[in-house]
Structure formats: structure tokens, C-alpha cells
Amino acid sequence: YGLPTRLLDISGNPLVALYFACAANESIDGEVIVFHVRSSGIKYYDSDTVSCISNLSNLTYQQKNEIDLNLDSDNFNKTDVVGRLLHYIKSEKGFFEPRIIPSDLGRIVCVKAKRTNTRIKSQSGAFLLFGHEATLPDAGQEGIEISRVTVRNKSHILNQLNRININATTVYPSIDQTAVHLRDQYQSAPPSLSD
Numbered sequence: 001y002g003l004p005t006r007l008l009d010i011s012g013n014p015l016v017a018l019y020f021a022c023a024a025n026e027s028i029d030g031e032v033i034v035f036h037v038r039s040s041g042i043k044y045y046d047s048d049t050v051s052c053i054s055n056l057s058n059l060t061y062q063q064k065n066e067i068d069l070n071l072d073s074d075n076f077n078k079t080d081v082v083g084r085l086l087h088y089i090k091s092e093k094g095f096f097e098p099r100i101i102p103s104d105l106g107r108i109v110c111v112k113a114k115r116t117n118t119r120i121k122s123q124s125g126a127f128l129l130f131g132h133e134a135t136l137p138d139a140g141q142e143g144i145e146i147s148r149v150t151v152r153n154k155s156h157i158l159n160q161l162n163r164i165n166i167n168a169t170t171v172y173p174s175i176d177q178t179a180v181h182l183r184d185q186y187q188s189a190p191p192s193l194s195d
Contacts, residue, residue: 013124022154030151037110038143055088069102076102106131
């Protein structure tokens with residue numbers, strides 16, 4: 001929805017990714033970025049690692065600066081800031097063992113989201129969840145390889161995608177998007193013989 005978060009939206013459907021590459025500014029080339037994620041880097045929404053990383057957002061900026069991922073596991077888990085983080089995790093998962101693996105907090109993991117949100121369902125959505133101070137170089141990193149495909153002739157591709165029902169209406173399933181899609185489709189349609 002346009003808010004900056006620790007999440008990067010991705011899609012498991014290459015045709016949806018192609019739609020996104022074509023839908024914005026038709027006058028410049030688009031790009032589909034393909035993330036090849038090792039299976040060990042894929043987690044589900046209820047994973048302990050996902051809970052640990054996502055609860056970092058509950059810490060203040062100052063508290064995040066106190067995190068030292070270089071400490072060994074025992075000393076790391078004895079710090080005040082990790083105690084605070086554990087408090088947030090336990091409020092979400094009461095059964096959580098009070099042991100966080102420091103390196104897990106600095107990882108980037110692919111999260112398969114719960115399919116309860118209509119947009120996530122329609123977009124075959126997933127996320128890359130970025131841990132504490134984690135960055136993903138353009139060339140990728142261990143466990144996440146990146147390749148890129150340049151997309152040209154966007155209007156032709158959008159027409160082809162529309163023929164297989166991949167368009168604004170199906171990617172953004174809401175009445176407003178459906179109305180905009182239909183309006184645009186009929187405004188650009190040639191006049192019929194009855195006109």
C-alpha cells in the first residue's frame with residue numbers, strides 16, 4: 001500500500017510480475033527481477049525466524065542501534081534489547097523459547113504469506129523480509145540469486161496479458177480498480193457499428 005517497511009513484495013506468478021513491469025510508465029523499458037531463493041531461505045508467515053525479524057519493528061531506533069549480531073548466542077540473549085524483543089515475540093507467540101539466534105536477525109528470508117488477503121491471493125504474493133541492517137546487493141547473495149529480464153513493447157504485452165485475464169481488475173481486485181479498468185478499456189476501444 002505504499003508504506004515503507006522491512007518487506008519487499010514479490011510474486012510467485014511470473015505473469016503477474018510481467019504485468020507489474022508493464023503497467024507503470026509505458027514510455028520506458030520495464031524489468032522483471034527474478035529471485036531464485038534457496039528452499040532453506042523460504043519461511044512461512046508463522047515461522048519463528050519471521051516473528052523475530054518482524055518484531056524488530058516494535059523496537060525504537062535507539063534500541064535497534066544497541067543490537068550486536070556479532071555476540072555469541074548466550075551473551076546476545078542476555079542483553080536488555082533482546083529481552084525487549086523477546087517481550088514482543090512472546091506477546092505474539094506465548095510458547096516461544098527465549099533463545100534468538102543472532103545471525104537469524106540479520107538474514108533476508110522469503111516469506112510465504114497467509115492467503116487471507118485478497119490482493120495477496122490474486123497476486124500470488126510473497127515477501128522478502130529484511131532483517132536488522134540487511135541489504136541485498138544487485139548481484140544477489142548466498143541463497144538468493146538474482147537475474148533480470150528487460151521488458152519492451154509494454155502495451156502489446158499488456159494486451160496479451162489481458163487476453164488471459166491478467167489486468168488491473170484481477171491483480172487489484174476491488175470495485176474501484178474494476179471500474180477504472182473497464183472505463184479505460186472502453187475509452188480506448190474503437191467505436192462499434194451502432195455508434
